[in-house]
Amino acid sequence: MYENFPPYSYKGDDGRVKGIDVDIGKAIANELGVQAGFRLFLADESVGDDLRNMVWKGHYLAGAPADVMMHVPYDAGFANENDKVAFLQPYYKELIAFAINTYRVRSAMNLEVFTKETIGVETASLADAYLLGAYNGGLRENVKHYSSILDAAKAMVDKDISAIMGNRGELEYTLGQYDHDFVITKLPTPGLTIDGWELGPAVNASNVKLAERLNEIVGELKTSGKIEAIFSSYGISYKTTDSSQMIIKANQLSATK
Numbered sequence: 001m002y003e004n005f006p007p008y009s010y011k012g013d014d015g016r017v018k019g020i021d022v023d024i025g026k027a028i029a030n031e032l033g034v035q036a037g038f039r040l041f042l043a044d045e046s047v048g049d050d051l052r053n054m055v056w057k058g059h060y061l062a063g064a065p066a067d068v069m070m071h072v073p074y075d076a077g078f079a080n081e082n083d084k085v086a087f088l089q090p091y092y093k094e095l096i097a098f099a100i101n102t103y104r105v106r107s108a109m110n111l112e113v114f115t116k117e118t119i120g121v122e123t124a125s126l127a128d129a130y131l132l133g134a135y136n137g138g139l140r141e142n143v144k145h146y147s148s149i150l151d152a153a154k155a156m157v158d159k160d161i162s163a164i165m166g167n168r169g170e171l172e173y174t175l176g177q178y179d180h181d182f183v184i185t186k187l188p189t190p191g192l193t194i195d196g197w198e199l200g201p202a203v204n205a206s207n208v209k210l211a212e213r214l215n216e217i218v219g220e221l222k223t224s225g226k227i228e229a230i231f232s233s234y235g236i237s238y239k240t241t242d243s244s245q246m247i248i249k250a251n252q253l254s255a256t257k
Contacts, residue, residue, distance in 0.1 A: 001070050003040035007173035007234040021070040023230045031217045039066050056084040056204050074198040079247040086211035086248040089218050090198035091227050093239040097168035102181045104162035110188050117162035120144045120152035127165035130192050149174050169236050176235040198241045205248050215246040
């Protein structure tokens, strides 16, 4: 699981690993009848690198691969590029959203407001790349960069910026810690081809039996409402997915009932 990635996987003040992906991992382990153990790691340059290090090959510093990696993009094209990995059915759909400080911005119908008001993004994120090029670069001077959504949220609380563009789940969780007049919404994003993506677990494609059983368990946890309850416990609006298939070995789909 990714390190320093609230609300999905992170260490609390007590040093214990916690988060949405952690709780889903515990639920999966419970259905398997095993004890869950967690390994947090820092993201590499790409998700493909993360899958190599954590799922099918290992890393000389981190050791052997883990049994399961959480929070992996579920996409047929991406899976075809990573055919050593089985991509299990997704448990959540992440969306791009905007958090608006209504004290600074009374209404925002489109991005033009940010030609005058400042907006924060996490450095090197999809939101960062998009805003720097939006309106032919007309927003560039008002885009402020932060190392994390948490840091951007603190800046908005301090009224240093008027808004944040980022992943809705992170925005809801982080800004939910503050008692302020913030609105999380969707704004038109012309030219942005991806404004949402499905996320799920991934395992080594060579372990077909494990992959099929885990895919079945994820489906059961979705149907029972357990995964939605986990998201709700962190104050996150749950966006489910209809996908129930596992993508394994060069885009060969295997449905489990």
